[in-house]
Amino acid sequence: MKNTPSKFGKTPHQPSLWTRADALKVHADDPTTTQPLVSANFPVLSDEVFIWDTMPLRDIDGNITSVDGWSVIFILTADRHPNDPQYLDQNGNYDVIRDWNDRHGRAKMYYWFSRTGKDWKLGGRVMAEGVSPTVREWAGTPILLNEQGEVDLYYTAVTPGATIVKVRGRVVTTEHGVSLVGFEKVKPLFEADGKMYQTEAQNAFWGFRDPWPFRDPKDGKLYMLFEGNVAGERGSHKVGNAEIGDVPPGYEEVGNSRFQTACVGIAVARDEDGDDWEMLPPLLTAVGVNDQTERPHFVFQDGKYYLFTISHTFTYADGVTGPDGVYGFVADSLFGPYVPLNGSGLVLGNPSSQPFQTYSHCVMPNGLVTSFIDSVPTDDTGTQIRIGGTEAPTVGIKIKGQQTFVVAEYDYGYIPPMLDVTLK
Numbered sequence: 001m002k003n004t005p006s007k008f009g010k011t012p013h014q015p016s017l018w019t020r021a022d023a024l025k026v027h028a029d030d031p032t033t034t035q036p037l038v039s040a041n042f043p044v045l046s047d048e049v050f051i052w053d054t055m056p057l058r059d060i061d062g063n064i065t066s067v068d069g070w071s072v073i074f075i076l077t078a079d080r081h082p083n084d085p086q087y088l089d090q091n092g093n094y095d096v097i098r099d100w101n102d103r104h105g106r107a108k109m110y111y112w113f114s115r116t117g118k119d120w121k122l123g124g125r126v127m128a129e130g131v132s133p134t135v136r137e138w139a140g141t142p143i144l145l146n147e148q149g150e151v152d153l154y155y156t157a158v159t160p161g162a163t164i165v166k167v168r169g170r171v172v173t174t175e176h177g178v179s180l181v182g183f184e185k186v187k188p189l190f191e192a193d194g195k196m197y198q199t200e201a202q203n204a205f206w207g208f209r210d211p212w213p214f215r216d217p218k219d220g221k222l223y224m225l226f227e228g229n230v231a232g233e234r235g236s237h238k239v240g241n242a243e244i245g246d247v248p249p250g251y252e253e254v255g256n257s258r259f260q261t262a263c264v265g266i267a268v269a270r271d272e273d274g275d276d277w278e279m280l281p282p283l284l285t286a287v288g289v290n291d292q293t294e295r296p297h298f299v300f301q302d303g304k305y306y307l308f309t310i311s312h313t314f315t316y317a318d319g320v321t322g323p324d325g326v327y328g329f330v331a332d333s334l335f336g337p338y339v340p341l342n343g344s345g346l347v348l349g350n351p352s353s354q355p356f357q358t359y360s361h362c363v364m365p366n367g368l369v370t371s372f373i374d375s376v377p378t379d380d381t382g383t384q385i386r387i388g389g390t391e392a393p394t395v396g397i398k399i400k401g402q403q404t405f406v407v408a409e410y411d412y413g414y415i416p417p418m419l420d421v422t423l424k
């Protein structure tokens with residue numbers, strides 16, 4: 001991709017490439033990059049709703065923040081329908097798998113709160129029905145702005161289209177709990193442009209979502225990561241030597257991998273409030289490797305930029321594969337070049353015996369990784385499964401230079417605050 005001239009200033013980078021050669025180094029079941037087995041006896045947060053993508057309240061620098069001693073998480077949520085005739089099978093039994101698989105179409109943003117960083121209590125919906133301009137409220141990031149408790153929630157308004165939006169509200173605490181107020185006016189920020197980021201018109205399976213705003217610790221400016229696909233008509237992308245990388249003899253064949261075109265997008269704010277954004281070329285592309293690099297986020301550590309993103313087995317291209325989980329890349333400066341962590345990119349994948357046990361990992365700056373339970377086998381053959389729709393055990397990883405190591409496992413949904421803000 002060519003850099004496009006920027007009104008904001010010169011664009012300083014070429015995207016870094018996650019190559020097919022890098023992906024050939026991905027190995028499931030390496031204990032240092034594999035999530036411990038999740039037991040099928042997991043507790044559920046709620047029998048009434050499914051929950052999945054978890055977005056802890058944080059400050060603009062990435063620190064997980066509690067308010068007046070209360071932790072707050074925003075979560076994508078959908079009702080469970082155990083009694084809805086639409087979700088009964090031929091025998092009249094609740095088809096929980098179908099209900100779970102349909103959840104994306106009715107995803108809404110809810111919040112939960114806790115005194116302990118676990119044992120979450122349901123607060124309610126963030127926005128009243130009718131506030132969000134589209135049917136689906138997809139993932140994003142809540143940012144605590146100040147000691148008045150103001151919060152900017154960046155998220156994705158989907159169907160029709162996919163627009164990065166924000167809505168401002170306030171967190172209010174009492175001795176007994178937390179409520180969110182405001183969140184009444186949704187402001188559209190930007191959509192895919194078709195020049196750097198693929199549009200729906202170019203590909204009906206395009207991805208454009210999951211905003212993650214942050215302040216660059218080095219230049220102090222406000223930026224935002226998001227998930228995208230590289231612009232261009234579906235099928236028109238080239239998987240050349242650069243995308244293939246340095247592969248052994250016999251691995252030059254790329255099959256239909258031109259259909260996999262994920263990228264991690266970045267935008268820069270033109271104003272201090274983050275109301276006016278300009279998209280820049282992607283930080284990282286995975287053309288010929290993978291079609292989805294979802295929920296990208298950073299950990300800033302040791303003067304380095306650790307870029308994490310979640311991906312799936314089913315979105316890998318022909319000839320490369322890897323587990324569902326979180327992948328990572330590291331650079332010395334914001335615009336790269338980025339190098340895959342652990343050589344391959346894999347940081348925390350599901351074990352091959354339970355390939356769908358968890359997803360939507362978020363690596364926090366304290367090395368804790370939160371995710372949700374998708375489904376866990378309940379018999380040895382893996383044909384019977386239990387659907388999750390609840391918080392997974394938190395995993396601890398250690399990040400050291402260009403490597404990461406699984407080092408600990410904690411309680412279900414354990415998301416402790418890194419700092420507490422006393423509201424004025």
Ligand code: FRU
Binds near residue numbers: 140360
């Ligand atoms: C990850 C994800 C996000 C998206 C949401 C939709 O689990 O696919 O990328 O915003 O779920 O439900």
